[in-house]
Each structure stands twice: as structure tokens, then as C-alpha cells.
Amino acid sequence: MKLYLDTANVDEIRQAAQWGVISGVTTNPSLAAKENQDFNTILTSICELVDGPVSAEVISLEYEEMLKEARKLAGVHKNVVVKIPIVPEGMRAVKTLAAEGIKVNVTLVFSVNQALLAARAGAAYISPFLGRLDDIGHNGVELVRDIVDVIDLHDLDAEVIAASIRHTEHVPAVALAGSHIATLPFKVLKQMFKHPLTDLGIEAFLNDWKKADQSI
Ligand code: E4P
Numbered sequence: 001m002k003l004y005l006d007t008a009n010v011d012e013i014r015q016a017a018q019w020g021v022i023s024g025v026t027t028n029p030s031l032a033a034k035e036n037q038d039f040n041t042i043l044t045s046i047c048e049l050v051d052g053p054v055s056a057e058v059i060s061l062e063y064e065e066m067l068k069e070a071r072k073l074a075g076v077h078k079n080v081v082v083k084i085p086i087v088p089e090g091m092r093a094v095k096t097l098a099a100e101g102i103k104v105n106v107t108l109v110f111s112v113n114q115a116l117l118a119a120r121a122g123a124a125y126i127s128p129f130l131g132r133l134d135d136i137g138h139n140g141v142e143l144v145r146d147i148v149d150v151i152d153l154h155d156l157d158a159e160v161i162a163a164s165i166r167h168t169e170h171v172p173a174v175a176l177a178g179s180h181i182a183t184l185p186f187k188v189l190k191q192m193f194k195h196p197l198t199d200l201g202i203e204a205f206l207n208d209w210k211k212a213d214q215s216i
Contacts, residue, residue, distance in 0.1 A: 001174070001175040001179055001180060001181060001182055002023040002024065002180065002181045002182075003021055003022050003023060003181070003182060003183075003184060003189070004022060004023060004024040004025055004026050004052075004053075004161065004181055004182070004183040004184070005022050005024075005025050005026075005050075005183070005184060005185075005186060005189060006025075006026045006027075006031070006163065006165070006183040006184055006185050007025070007027070007031055007185065007186055008027040008031040008032045008034065008035050008039075008042055008046075009031075009034070009035060009186070010035075010037075010042060010045045010046065010049070012186040013025055013045075013046055013049050013050060014049055015186075016186065016189055017049045017050050021189070022050065022052070022189070023050075023052045023053075023181075024050060024052035024053040024054060024055075024181070024183075025046050025050050025052075025053075025054045025055070025183075026054075026055040026083070026105070026127070026161065026163065026183040027042075027043075027046070027054070027055060027056055027057065027083075028057050028083065028107070029057055029059060039056075040076060043056050043073070043076050043077070043080065044076055044077065047076065047077035047079050047080065050079075051079070052079060053079055053080075053081045053103070053105075053125075054077070054079050054080055054081065055080075055081045055082075055083045055105045055107075055125070056073045056076075056080055056081070056082065056083060057082075057083035057084070057085075057107065058070055058073070058082060058083065058084055058093075061085070061087060061089060061090070062089060063089045063092050063093055066084060066089065066090065066093040067093055067096060067097065069082075070082040070084070070093065070097050070102060070104075071097075071100075071102070074097075074102045081103045081104065081105045081124065081125060082097060082102055082103070082104050082105070083104070083105045083106075083107045083127075084104050084105075084106055084107065085106070085107050085108045086106050086107070086108055086109050086114045086117065086118055090106070091106075091117055091118065091120075091121035092121075094106065094118070094121040094122050094123055095121050095122055097122075098121070098122030098123075098124070099122075103124035103125070104122070104123050104124055104125070105123070105124065105125035105126075105127055105161065106118035106121075106123040106125070106126050106127065106158075107127045107129075107163070108127070108129060109126055109127055109128045109129065109147075110128065110129060110132070110133060110143070111143070112143070112146050112147055112150055115128065115147040115150065115151075115158075115160075116150060118158065119151060119156040119157070119158045120156075123158045124157075124158060124159065125158060125159050125160075125161050125181070126147065126151075126158045126159070126160055126161065127160075127161045127162075127163040127183070128140070128143050128144050128147055128160065128161075128162065128163065129163050129164035130143060130144055130162055130163070130164055130165065130170065130174070131164035131165060131166040131170070132164045133164075134166070140164070140170075141170070141173045141174060141177055142177075144160060144162045144174050144177045144178075144179050145177035145178065147160055148160050148177060148178035148179060148180075149178070152178070159180040159181060160178075160179050160180050160181065161179070161180070161181040161182070161183050162174035162177075162179040162181070162182040162183070163183050165182055165183065165184050165185065165188055166188075167188060167191075168188055168191045168192055170182075170188075171184065171188070171192060
């Protein structure tokens with residue numbers, strides 16, 4: 001399972017890219033709105049930092065406008081993936097864009113039916129939002145598992161991005177559910193490194209080394 005960073009914050013992306021663990025980035029209008037910078041500038045910077053798919057979302061809900069925005073976003077960099085919500089006009093746009101070679105990440109997916117529609121329209125990526133499902137008492141991880149199973153069973157081309165990840169426990173759960181990708185907030189990515197036994201182990205190794213008066 002690949003790890004993407006779910007943020008529009010360039011400093012976070014720079015750090016995570018240096019660690020060598022992320023393969024892409026996802027943004028959304030709410031994440032972009034938190035940054036005090038023009039979105040095209042942000043998108044260009046992200047694409048310079050990460051050599052992998054970078055999702056940027058359209059704002060319009062109308063077919064022609066969506067196409068206009070999508071083509072503009074895709075023109076920023078070859079790695080830009082256009083994010084489109086799972087609505088009928090959106091799937092019409094996915095079909096057109098896919099035929100033009102523009103990759104689309106279909107977002108705000110909360111059911112297997114929506115995922116199937118997205119895959120049939122030609123989505124390259126499908127983003128089920130598991131945290132938001134958990135918030136309303138449903139099982140987000142089960143949805144990810146079901147969508148992956150349907151994609152495999154019917155030999156569909158789309159990759160699943162487990163999105164709306166809220167904590168570290170979500171990560172192994174969606175990996176075991178077969179998700180192709182998980183997109184993580186920076187906080188969750190940092191927490192993934194943490195284990196108390198790692199900290200204790202480092203401390204003991206350094207103390208023993210010092211006691212023995214060794215050098216490298
Ligand atoms: C990613 O594609 C989504 O935009 C993001 O994961 C949504 O997360 P949230 O539910 O925490 O806002």
C-alpha cells in the first residue's frame with residue numbers, strides 16, 4: 001500500500017518528502033483554504049517536491065465548468081490528478097477527461113455503488129472517506145475492503161485511496177483491507193514512526209556505546 005500525504009501545507013510535504021516515505025499528495029478545497037497562498041502556486045510547489053500523483057479538486061458542479069477547471073489544473077504539471085465528486089455531471093466529466101488522458105480521483109465516496117459508478121466512468125482513483133463514515137457510526141474500513149473486493153472481482157482499473165484517515169490504527173486496517181493507497185494527515189504520518197520500545201532501544205544503545213567509550 002502506498003502512502004500519500006493529505007495536506008496542502010508545503011512545509012509538511014517538504015518534510016515528508018525528505019523522509020522518503022510518500023508517493024503522492026491529496027488536497028481538497030478545505031485543506032487549500034487553510035493556507036494563505038494562491039492555490040496554483042501551492043500546487044506548483046507540491047509538484048516540485050513530490051514525484052508522484054498530486055490530487056487537486058474542481059469547485060464547479062456543472063459539466064462544462066468542471067472540464068474547464070480540470071484542464072486548467074491538469075495543465076499545471078504532468079503529475080496533477082483532478083479530483084471530482086461522485087455526482088452524475090462529475091462522472092460525465094470523468095469520461096471526457098479520461099479519454100483526453102487526464103487522470104481523475106473520484107472523491108466523497110461513501111458506498112460501493114458510488115465506487116462502481118466512478119470505476120465505470122473511467123476514474124483512475126476512487127477515494128472512500130472512512131473517517132467520516134466512522135463519525136456517523138458506520139464502519140469505514142469495511143467499506144474500503146468491499147470496494148477493493150469489487151474492483152478485484154470485476155477486474156476494474158481504478159486504484160483505491162483510503163481517505164479521511166483519522167488515526168494510526170486506520171493505517172494497518174486499510175492495508176489489510178487491500179487498499180492500494182492511504183492518504184494521511186501529516187500528524188498521523190509522524191505518529192506512525194512512534195513506538196516506546198524504539199525510543200528505549202535507542203537510549204540503551206547510546207548509553208552502552210558511551211560506557212564502552214567507542215567511536216565510529
Ligand atoms: C482526501 O482525499 C480527503 O480530502 C480527506 O482525506 C478528507 O479528510 P477529512 O474527512 O478528515 O476532512
